[in-house]
Amino acid sequence: MKLTLLHLQAFVSDKQIIHNVSLTLQSGEIHAVMGPNGSGKSTLAYALMAHPSYRVKGKIILNNKEITKYSTEERAKRGIFMALQSPIAIPGVTVINLLRTSYQELHGSTSSPQVQNKRPIQNPLLSRRWKAAKITLSEFTDTLRDHAKALHIDESFLSRGINDGFSGGEKKKMEMLQALTLQPKFAIFDEIDTGLDVDALKTVAYGIESLKKKGVGILIITHYQRILKYLKPDYVHVLVDGKIVKSGKAVLAEKIESEGYDAYR
Numbered sequence: 001m002k003l004t005l006l007h008l009q010a011f012v013s014d015k016q017i018i019h020n021v022s023l024t025l026q027s028g029e030i031h032a033v034m035g036p037n038g039s040g041k042s043t044l045a046y047a048l049m050a051h052p053s054y055r056v057k058g059k060i061i062l063n064n065k066e067i068t069k070y071s072t073e074e075r076a077k078r079g080i081f082m083a084l085q086s087p088i089a090i091p092g093v094t095v096i097n098l099l100r101t102s103y104q105e106l107h108g109s110t111s112s113p114q115v116q117n118k119r120p121i122q123n124p125l126l127s128r129r130w131k132a133a134k135i136t137l138s139e140f141t142d143t144l145r146d147h148a149k150a151l152h153i154d155e156s157f158l159s160r161g162i163n164d165g166f167s168g169g170e171k172k173k174m175e176m177l178q179a180l181t182l183q184p185k186f187a188i189f190d191e192i193d194t195g196l197d198v199d200a201l202k203t204v205a206y207g208i209e210s211l212k213k214k215g216v217g218i219l220i221i222t223h224y225q226r227i228l229k230y231l232k233p234d235y236v237h238v239l240v241d242g243k244i245v246k247s248g249k250a251v252l253a254e255k256i257e258s259e260g261y262d263a264y265r
């Protein structure tokens, strides 16, 4: 599979923030987008995900299907996932319920449910009929717990409100838990590495690596080469003033780390 941006432009009101960005992300590839503050990295990610604040020109193509006019929900259903730079809290919606419902929406059958969990479940919301096509509810919760364990997220977090009172690093790990659990085809991580301690950084890098192994195409937006020590991007793109001014292999990230962005302004 491939996700292509073709001459993408993004505007807020009449102000153009993204200028003619073209790139193709193939399944199993890691692309890193680097650039100074305010260069348009988050805007690029939002435009890709149809954030309503941004008007977009150009094309977004998933395989051979143009999805430029699709809503955020339609894009998510086609397998595009985005982790936010500043994840929002939704008190009252627990992590497990959010992920269960999202998983059903993305992978469940739309016809009547075929599989129903036979084990008694204490949470009344979980006892609603499960309609995910290929796995049972207990298999889903076991997988969720396994992913949480691998990311060193205590199981108690799963029944807390999503990001409600979570620390900065915990929120970032929660974004990764969502990506691993929801099994997207393409994942965009906007500064997933910001504010992480060294152990959490390795944990998040492990998450990205396991997505790559499953064939997920990954776009990481980052400021630092730090996370790229644990992951080798296939391509690095430098975004300055809303334009890709340079693309190259992993070595480009090292060059930016030592020389900064001045040469590209």
Ligand SMILES: Nc1ncnc2c1ncn2[C@@H]1O[C@H](COP(=O)(O)OP(=O)(O)OP(=O)(O)O)[C@@H](O)[C@H]1O
Binding pocket: 012, 017, 035, 036, 037, 038, 039, 040, 041, 042, 043, 044, 053, 085
């Ligand atoms: N909704 C908006 N209204 C007005 N200006 C906006 C809006 N969204 C983005 N911008 C402007 O567009 C520019 C690019 O912002 P963006 O958040 O994409 O930068 P960034 O590269 O992600 O920066 P950072 O590294 O600090 O996260 C900034 O000057 C920002 O103020």
Ligand SMILES: [Mg+2]
Binding pocket: 041, 042, 043, 085, 190
């Ligand atoms: Mg940003």
